[in-house]
Amino acid sequence: MSEEILRMSHICKSFPGVKALKEVDFSCKKGEVMVLAGENGAGKSTILKILSGLYQADSGEIFFNGKAVKIKNPLEAQKMGIAMVYQELTLVNEMTVAENIYLSIEPTKKFGLVDRKQIESSIQEVMGQYGIELDLQTMVKDLPVAQQQMAEIVKILIRQPELIILDEPTSALARKEVTQLYEIIRSMISMGKTIIFISHRLEEVFEIGDRVTVFKDGSYVDTKKISEITEDDLIRMMVGRSLQNIFPEKTQPEQEIIFQVKNLNVPKHLRDISFSVRRGEILGIAGLQGHGQTELFNAIYGILPRETGEIITAGESLKIGNAKQAIKQGLALVPADRKNEGLFLLRSIRENLAIISLDQRKKLGIFIDGKKEKKFSLDMKEKLAIKLASLRNEVASLSGGNQQKVVLGKELAINPKVVLFNEPTRGIDVEAKREFYNIMHDLARSGVAVIMYSSDLMEVIGMSNRVAVMYEGTISAVLQGEEITEENIMYCAYGASLANKGERTL
Numbered sequence: 001m002s003e004e005i006l007r008m009s010h011i012c013k014s015f016p017g018v019k020a021l022k023e024v025d026f027s028c029k030k031g032e033v034m035v036l037a038g039e040n041g042a043g044k045s046t047i048l049k050i051l052s053g054l055y056q057a058d059s060g061e062i063f064f065n066g067k068a069v070k071i072k073n074p075l076e077a078q079k080m081g082i083a084m085v086y087q088e089l090t091l092v093n094e095m096t097v098a099e100n101i102y103l104s105i106e107p108t109k110k111f112g113l114v115d116r117k118q119i120e121s122s123i124q125e126v127m128g129q130y131g132i133e134l135d136l137q138t139m140v141k142d143l144p145v146a147q148q149q150m151a152e153i154v155k156i157l158i159r160q161p162e163l164i165i166l167d168e169p170t171s172a173l174a175r176k177e178v179t180q181l182y183e184i185i186r187s188m189i190s191m192g193k194t195i196i197f198i199s200h201r202l203e204e205v206f207e208i209g210d211r212v213t214v215f216k217d218g219s220y221v222d223t224k225k226i227s228e229i230t231e232d233d234l235i236r237m238m239v240g241r242s243l244q245n246i247f248p249e250k251t252q253p254e255q256e257i258i259f260q261v262k263n264l265n266v267p268k269h270l271r272d273i274s275f276s277v278r279r280g281e282i283l284g285i286a287g288l289q290g291h292g293q294t295e296l297f298n299a300i301y302g303i304l305p306r307e308t309g310e311i312i313t314a315g316e317s318l319k320i321g322n323a324k325q326a327i328k329q330g331l332a333l334v335p336a337d338r339k340n341e342g343l344f345l346l347r348s349i350r351e352n353l354a355i356i357s358l359d360q361r362k363k364l365g366i367f368i369d370g371k372k373e374k375k376f377s378l379d380m381k382e383k384l385a386i387k388l389a390s391l392r393n394e395v396a397s398l399s400g401g402n403q404q405k406v407v408l409g410k411e412l413a414i415n416p417k418v419v420l421f422n423e424p425t426r427g428i429d430v431e432a433k434r435e436f437y438n439i440m441h442d443l444a445r446s447g448v449a450v451i452m453y454s455s456d457l458m459e460v461i462g463m464s465n466r467v468a469v470m471y472e473g474t475i476s477a478v479l480q481g482e483e484i485t486e487e488n489i490m491y492c493a494y495g496a497s498l499a500n501k502g503e504r505t506l
Contacts, residue, residue, distance in 0.1 A: 085153055343406065
């Protein structure tokens with residue numbers, strides 16, 4: 001039996017109005033991948049921030065390598081051999097990859113000059129060990145997200161930690177990049193490292209994990225070997241019940257077309273995009289990442305300038321040249337990156353919910369009616385079941401799933417005719433996903449045009465009445481009914497045609 005590297009006993013942590021951890025126990029063994037699972041708000045991030053020195057526990061004990069330790073800050077955690085790769089990357093955009101990796105631990109030579117040759121040599125050695133390739137002289141801001149994630153991992157590995165925490169490391173990665181990350185994790189394990197892995201993707205838990213510990217509502221639930229449980233077992237542990245039917249039952253759309261895009265072109269991004277949405281329908285957008293899905297939503301919403309293209313709701317052609325005009329015309333966008341594009345993290349939950357519908361609560365055209373705003377925010381909190389201590393708290397204090405509900409709430413405040421969902425459930429837990437699916441389903445049934453892009457094929461298949469597959473900035477196929485399968489979507493995502501199944505157009 002492997003030796004225990006970490007034990008956290010009776011850990012308690014409270015924030016104003018919230019008891020985040022209640023006498024929690026957590027441990028892991030040397031050389032294993034321990035998955036930490038649970039809904040958003042279950043306490044996973046809190047306990048790991050305590051372990052990495054960002055937070056201090058109110059009470060409880062931590063034992064690392066058999067010794068009782070006090071971890072006062074992240075630097076102390078690093079010195080002990082504990083490192084964390086955060087979901088939100090911590091790299092400095094205006095510095096090179098090499099400068100980021102050795103930031104604050106730069107080796108020096110005579111006269112205090114930084115030894116750049118040693119830096120590059122050391123980084124190349126580590127990258128060689130784990131099969132990672134990066135251009136060390138490239139500015140971080142010029143790297144795609146996947147390579148930034150790899151740079152973050154190398155930054156950790158160069159410090160030779162024993163225990164590595166990976167918080168949602170695959171949330172922004174394509175399948176090929178996820179496979180590479182798995183290989184890196186297995187290499188880490190073969191070299192004696194221990195991994196704590198957080199993911200809301202069930203397939204990842206069963207692909208990479210050795211054991212799983214489940215938290216619920218700030219309390220410890222259980223620890224199981226991955227080989228001894230099923231996906232349904234794990235879901236039941238996390239949410240207290242089975243979720244065999246996570247997706248709502250699809251309804252038959254009406255024939256009435258409520259939204260159309262015609263001949264949309266954006267130089268270097270999109271070519272001749274045309275599609276329509278019927279009343280009661282959810283249109284799924286699929287395809288490999290980077291083939292124009294986000295650009296399509298941004299062009300419709302007025303963020304990305306169009307060369308040509310007509311956008312039509314209820315038979316009326318709309319003039320949309322920017323996001324403000326899109327909002328006035330009843331278009332809403334739930335962006336993929338909620339922290340950078342959907343929220344003002346340091347502003348209150350109430351302010352975030354109210355921000356784009358302020359005109360509805362103005363007095364004399366200038367002042368905001370505070371009573372109406374408070375009532376609106378409370379109503380939206382109840383409608384979306386947002387879990388919070390106070391509307392006055394910063395939105396950054398919420399769990400990922402509740403932050404995403406705030407993003408959706410501020411968009412729903414304009415009573416939209418069209419909602420564009422870009423990766424709507426990225427980084428949120430199973431039960432929160434189920435809530436989002438029901439909301440999307442209800443919106444479609446109420447006559448709102450719902451268009452959803454997701455890199456999760458099961459989500460696209462489970463939610464969509466039709467699926468438009470994108471390839472190199474155009475729609476390569478439209479699937480419906482029994483055509484909507486993972487195999488067909490992937491086939492079309494590589495530009496192939498399902499000619500033997502008949503041509504379909506939107």
